[in-house]
Amino acid sequence: MSDREKEEQREQSEDLETIRKRIEALRRAIEYHNYRYYVLDDPVIPDSVYDALFRELVELEEKYPQFKTPDSPTQRVGGRPRDQFPKVRHPKPILSLANAFSEEELWAWYNRLRKLVPPDVKLAFVVEPKIDGLTIVLHYRDGRFVLGATRGDGIEGEDVTPNLRTIKQIPLRIPVPTEDGEPPDVEVPSYLVVRGEAYVRREDFEKFNEEQRRIGGRTFANPRNFAAGSIRQLDPSVTARRPLRVWIYQIVVVEGLSKPLTSHWEALQYLKKLGFPVNPHNKRFEDFAQVVDYCVHEGPELRRRLDYDIDGLVIKLDNMDLWDQLGYVGKDPRWAIAYKFSSEEAVTILEDIEVQVGRTGVLTPVAILKPVEIGGVTVTRATLHNEDYIIEKDIRIGDHVIVRRAGEVIPQVVRPLPELRTGDEKIWRMPKHCPVCGAEVVRPPGEVAYYCPNSSCPAQLIRSVQWFASKQAMDIEGLGLKVAEQLVREGLIKDLADIYYLKKEDLVRLPGWGEKKAEKLLRAIEESKNRPLWRLITGLGIKFVGQVTAQILAQRYRSIDALARATEEELAAIEGIGPKIARSIVMWFRQKQNQRVLEKLRKAGVKMSEEEEKEEGAKPLAGLTFVITGALSSMTREAVKTFIESLGGRVTNSVSRKTDYLIVGENPGSKLQKARELGIPTLTEEEFFRLVEERRAKAESGAKEVEKD
Numbered sequence: 001m002s003d004r005e006k007e008e009q010r011e012q013s014e015d016l017e018t019i020r021k022r023i024e025a026l027r028r029a030i031e032y033h034n035y036r037y038y039v040l041d042d043p044v045i046p047d048s049v050y051d052a053l054f055r056e057l058v059e060l061e062e063k064y065p066q067f068k069t070p071d072s073p074t075q076r077v078g079g080r081p082r083d084q085f086p087k088v089r090h091p092k093p094i095l096s097l098a099n100a101f102s103e104e105e106l107w108a109w110y111n112r113l114r115k116l117v118p119p120d121v122k123l124a125f126v127v128e129p130k131i132d133g134l135t136i137v138l139h140y141r142d143g144r145f146v147l148g149a150t151r152g153d154g155i156e157g158e159d160v161t162p163n164l165r166t167i168k169q170i171p172l173r174i175p176v177p178t179e180d181g182e183p184p185d186v187e188v189p190s191y192l193v194v195r196g197e198a199y200v201r202r203e204d205f206e207k208f209n210e211e212q213r214r215i216g217g218r219t220f221a222n223p224r225n226f227a228a229g230s231i232r233q234l235d236p237s238v239t240a241r242r243p244l245r246v247w248i249y250q251i252v253v254v255e256g257l258s259k260p261l262t263s264h265w266e267a268l269q270y271l272k273k274l275g276f277p278v279n280p281h282n283k284r285f286e287d288f289a290q291v292v293d294y295c296v297h298e299g300p301e302l303r304r305r306l307d308y309d310i311d312g313l314v315i316k317l318d319n320m321d322l323w324d325q326l327g328y329v330g331k332d333p334r335w336a337i338a339y340k341f342s343s344e345e346a347v348t349i350l351e352d353i354e355v356q357v358g359r360t361g362v363l364t365p366v367a368i369l370k371p372v373e374i375g376g377v378t379v380t381r382a383t384l385h386n387e388d389y390i391i392e393k394d395i396r397i398g399d400h401v402i403v404r405r406a407g408e409v410i411p412q413v414v415r416p417l418p419e420l421r422t423g424d425e426k427i428w429r430m431p432k433h434c435p436v437c438g439a440e441v442v443r444p445p446g447e448v449a450y451y452c453p454n455s456s457c458p459a460q461l462i463r464s465v466q467w468f469a470s471k472q473a474m475d476i477e478g479l480g481l482k483v484a485e486q487l488v489r490e491g492l493i494k495d496l497a498d499i500y501y502l503k504k505e506d507l508v509r510l511p512g513w514g515e516k517k518a519e520k521l522l523r524a525i526e527e528s529k530n531r532p533l534w535r536l537i538t539g540l541g542i543k544f545v546g547q548v549t550a551q552i553l554a555q556r557y558r559s560i561d562a563l564a565r566a567t568e569e570e571l572a573a574i575e576g577i578g579p580k581i582a583r584s585i586v587m588w589f590r591q592k593q594n595q596r597v598l599e600k601l602r603k604a605g606v607k608m609s610e611e612e613e614k615e616e617g618a619k620p621l622a623g624l625t626f627v628i629t630g631a632l633s634s635m636t637r638e639a640v641k642t643f644i645e646s647l648g649g650r651v652t653n654s655v656s657r658k659t660d661y662l663i664v665g666e667n668p669g670s671k672l673q674k675a676r677e678l679g680i681p682t683l684t685e686e687e688f689f690r691l692v693e694e695r696r697a698k699a700e701s702g703a704k705e706v707e708k709d
Contacts, residue, residue: 176275
């Protein structure tokens with residue numbers, strides 16, 4: 001053997017050893033997470049991340065079969081049942097489903113199915129929401145609920161009958177009487193076993209956690225974890241106090257019917273007649289192309305609309321006679337598949353941590369990631385919040401980390417996966433000096449953030465200019481981050497007021513600028529001089545003062561001069577402000593540099609006050625009723641309630657036909673669904689502020705017309 005061949009053999013051997021170690025690490029991690037999920041009811045990673053790890057292991061074992069072993073997690077059905085509960089053997093295996101993550105994988109499943117079924121047999125399909133909860137199995141004899149179990153490992157589960165009896169949606173006797181108290185006209189089987197999912201609505205979950213925080217009790221990470229933990233309580237009275245609900249979606253065994261059920265869709269309608277809660281969003285299709293279109297295009301919208309968590313859609317062959325004929329592949333039935341939505345979370349490698357300096361001097365650690373696709377978007381950077389967060393989560397450079405990107409929220413690193421560490425990872429700490437200007441950083445007592453104390457730090461000025469010109473503040477079109485960086489770097493902007501002293505001759509000399517671009521920016525700057533007072537207050541960048549707080553202040557004081565004279569005590573007494581914000585406002589106006597900026601803005605002609613409202617009717621939100629749902633990013637509920645009421649509007653807790661608008665934040669609850677059912681208009685935060693501006697302009701215009709008359 002030549003030296004080159006020996007070298008190639010050695011490299012190949014090393015590569016195989018690396019792959020073997022990776023497979024072993026994946027197995028250890030998956031077994032650990034199986035135990036957390038199935039045995040302890042305390043998962044520490046989301047299903048999407050578990051799926052990614054499991055899928056990588058499957059692919060590696062298929063590519064390198066020499067490393068496949070009988071005890072690999074890929075050869076198991078699920079976790080083992082817990083020891084505290086009696087064991088129950090299921091009458092039929094309660095198995096999991098294979099997953100499809102794309103349109104192509106759905107068609108691949110269909111084509112495999114089509115090859116196994118005679119070509120003259122027409123196929124129909126039932127599509128159901130894939131509830132993110134805990135699987136339950138219910139047994140009925142002669143119409144009476146006699147046994148309830150968890151899925152366990154799919155062969156054996158846990159007897160949790162007393163706990164399941166406390167869930168009001170589970171009928172203790174079937175059929176459930178109709179409204180007039182009479183039993184429905186439906187045949188009752190002598191023995192019936194059904195499969196379903198226990199879950200918790202998001203709004204109920206949030207209320208429970210909020211109450212637990214209030215009394216210092218245990219909170220839960222997510223609704224699925226909450227549902228599982230609630231059902232596996234040793235004391236049924238604890239389960240009874242939890243807001244559990246169920247959907248029933250499959251007949252496992254049925255005996256004693258005069259006519260057998262051959263259609264899954266008909267079986268669902270039959271379960272409904274018996275009084276079981278059957279999901280109203282189930283759909284039947286006779287064309288698989290329609291199934292794919294519904295899953296890929298309409299499924300994600302359904303996910304956003306529902307007030308409980310789903311992580312995909314389940315597709316089942318409608319013809320139940322074919323189920324037994326088609327059988328299983330390993331642990332997965334051939335006649336069904338789960339289409340998983342684009343994950344809002346993924347696993348990637350944290351390659352480095354950079355420090356970003358914000359407009360208020362806050363130093364924020366930013367994760368530099370190995371590029372990963374999340375929800376159709378390639379993510380390369382994510383927030384790490386602060387040093388305490390990194391230390392608490394034990395996040396290290398080189399770690400495999402879970403990254404979350406939900407909706408339009410900035411991606412964030414959720415936690416590391418220490419079970420995949422190699423020993424080469426590095427611990428990170430906040431630098432002692434500002435990475436931009438070199439000033440020694442400070443951390444005020446009682447705060448988690450580190451600050452650069454140098455108010456002349458270029459990074460702070462750039463971010464301040466960007467914020468001042470943003471749509472949330474003075475709305476100066478054309479003055480974004482890159483332009484702000486260029487103008488500060490070239491020395492044309494040394495403070496916020498310099499924006500209004502820019503000259504065309506200076507701008508056209510800059511790289512990438514021409515007369516038209518310069519004229520357009522100067523025109524936008526000129527137009528911004530007459531923005532409402534609250535926009536100027538927002539743009540000044542006073543710590544803790546966002547859009548809503550700025551509007552409350554503008555409504556109360558009507559001018560910058562009046563606000564500058566306000567005392568801490570006076571400000572703190574305003575509902576929605578409080579002592580922390582009050583102190584920040586007073587300290588900002590005391591600084592000589594900020595006073596000079598305000599004087600320069602005044603001389604430039606920027607509007608510094610607003611006219612007093614002459615009558616109640618001029619209030620822009622007079623006569624309107626609002627309801628709020630979900631978490632709002634720029635304001636607390638108390639602050640927005642105060643703001644709406646100061647403008648003549650009203651805020652209530654529940655949606656009704658008298659509601660004019662629903663303001664929708666992140667993770668909205670059931671109020672959103674009810675608003676849609678009633679046809680109530682919904683507003684994002686940005687749309688809400690736009691509405692206020694439009695109605696304020698209309699009210700002012702109307703007042704001027706009255707004055708003319």
